[in-house]
Amino acid sequence: MITLSKKLRWGDLLLIAFVLGLAAVNFILFMPKGNADVTAVITKDGKIFREIYLQNLQERIVIEDKDRHHILIEAECGRIHFVSSDCPDEVCVKTGWISKVGQSAACVPAGILIKIVGKSSDTDMLLK
Amino acid sequence: MRREMEVNMRKVAQCGILISLALVLSYVERLIPLEIFVPLPGIKLGLANIVTIFALFYVDMQSAVIISVIRCILAAMLFGSVTSFLFSISGAFASLVVMSLIKRGCDHYFSIIGVGVGGAAAHNVGQIWMASFLLHSTSVYSYLTVLLVASIVTGLLTGKISGSVLFQLNKLHVLKEVKN
Numbered sequence: 001m002i003t004l005s006k007k008l009r010w011g012d013l014l015l016i017a018f019v020l021g022l023a024a025v026n027f028i029l030f031m032p033k034g035n036a037d038v039t040a041v042i043t044k045d046g047k048i049f050r051e052i053y054l055q056n057l058q059e060r061i062v063i064e065d066k067d068r069h070h071i072l073i074e075a076e077c078g079r080i081h082f083v084s085s086d087c088p089d090e091v092c093v094k095t096g097w098i099s100k101v102g103q104s105a106a107c108v109p110a111g112i113l114i115k116i117v118g119k120s121s122d123t124d125m126l127l128k
Numbered sequence: 129m130r131r132e133m134e135v136n137m138r139k140v141a142q143c144g145i146l147i148s149l150a151l152v153l154s155y156v157e158r159l160i161p162l163e164i165f166v167p168l169p170g171i172k173l174g175l176a177n178i179v180t181i182f183a184l185f186y187v188d189m190q191s192a193v194i195i196s197v198i199r200c201i202l203a204a205m206l207f208g209s210v211t212s213f214l215f216s217i218s219g220a221f222a223s224l225v226v227m228s229l230i231k232r233g234c235d236h237y238f239s240i241i242g243v244g245v246g247g248a249a250a251h252n253v254g255q256i257w258m259a260s261f262l263l264h265s266t267s268v269y270s271y272l273t274v275l276l277v278a279s280i281v282t283g284l285l286t287g288k289i290s291g292s293v294l295f296q297l298n299k300l301h302v303l304k305e306v307k308n
Contacts, residue, residue, distance in 0.1 A: 011237030012245065015230070016280055019249045023276035030270035046264030088209050094169035104267040106259065108211045113263045 031102060037118045038101055040080045042073065045111040054078050054099075054116075069110040080114055082107060143191050143198075150179035150199040151206070158207065168274055174248050174282050176203075177223065181243055181290040184227055186297075192228075196220040214262065215255045222254030223247040240294065244287020248279035 042050045042063065052061060052075050062083075063073040071092075072083040079099040082092040085107055092107035101118035153175040162171055176199060183192040200220055204213030227247040230238050252275040259268045 007239060008241055009237060009239045011233060012239055012242035015238070015242050015245055019245065019276055019280055022249070023273045026269060026276065027273040030267070030273070043263070043265065089170065089212065091170045094163070102267065102270050104265075104270060106263055106268060108215075108259055108262055109209055111263070113265055113267070115265065115267045 038078065038099065038116050039118065040075060040098075041115045041117050043113045043115070049112070052080065054080060065110065065112065067110065069107070071107060071110055071112060073112075073114065080116075081105065082114075085110070139187070139191060142187060143194055146179050146183055146187075146191070146195050147198050147202070150176040150195060151202055153179060154199065154203045155207070166278065168278060171275070171278055172282075174251065174286050175289075177244070177247050177251070177286050178290045178293065180220075180224065181227065181240065181247065181286070182293065184224075184231055184243075185240075185294060189228055193224060196224060211262070214258055218258040219251035219254040222257075223251040226250035239287075240291040241284060241287035244285070244290060245280055245283030248283030248286065249276055252276060252279050 038054045040052045040054050041048060042052070044065070044067075050063060054075060055078065057075060057077045061075040063075075065071045065073075069085055069087045071085045071087075074081060074083045079097045081097045082095070082105055085092050087107055087109040089109070092105055092112070095105040098105050098114065098116055101116050104113060104115045106113045157173045157175045160173065162173065163169065176196075179199075180192055180196050183195050197217070197220070200213060200216045203216065204210070208216070223246075227243050227250070230243050230246045234240070234243065252272065256268055256272045256275065260266055
């Protein structure tokens with residue numbers, strides 16, 4: 001029989017500290033970096049589907065995908081987002097605009113990932 | 129023989145009740161518009177984890193595994209999809225492993241709140257691992273930082289609730305029945 005304590009034990013605090021530490025390490029490794037020379041890479045099921053150079057983008061680019069789900073992606077100068085999707089959770093649309101290197105928006109049901117890459121994304125190369 | 133069958137039947141009934149409770153809780157947490165207060169897409173309270181913690185402490189590991197697997201399957205069939213199933217099953221397994229490890233230290237080092245926090249954090253790590261696996265990319269890990277911080281808050285909440293539930297049930301001496 002396990003004795004239940006209603007109070008926090010020191011192990012709990014240590015665990016919370018550990019999770020915070022893990023979050024910090026994760027932040028350092030995968031931190032979204034400042035936007036210098038950004039390109040949006042759209043991949044579908046891991047294969048590159050389209051690459052858009054976002055810096056100094058003059059016109060608006062709209063990309064449509066009707067394969068598994070009806071998805072609309074819109075890119076404009078320096079940023080990109082999922083406009084709409086008929087997937088069940090719509091996490092991709094709720095993520096909103098992304099613009100910094102390292103940021104990503106994903107629609108897992110459709111297998112589509114938008115990733116912002118730049119020249120400074122060496123940690124990404126390292127971890128692949 | 130008869131005694132054994134009685135125990136088995138009790139276990140089946142218990143699992144059934146706990147699965148339905150977990151399913152109701154995963155439905156209820158969909159109704160809570162958490163994204164209004166915290167602007168993080170896909171964030172959940174993890175209320176169904178309370179049932180898993182209860183099963184882990186007062187039934188056994190086997191039932192806890194059965195309950196979370198069936199809950200994941202049913203929740204995906206009722207209000208999810210194949211991807212949401214893959215997410216929740218990988219999260220569920222990661223959190224079960226971590227929670228059972230933390231539970232071992234529950235006598236001396238941890239309280240039930242630690243089990244909640246560890247379970248919630250492991251669930252998010254499992255989910256993000258699955259997302260990176262499905263998308264063949266490590267960039268989804270950039271989202272793990274906020275999820276881990278959020279999991280401390282949700283884990284504290286579910287751990288606290290589980291603690292209160294177990295404490296109250298202990299007082300009523302109803303858990304002797306559940307324990308054997």
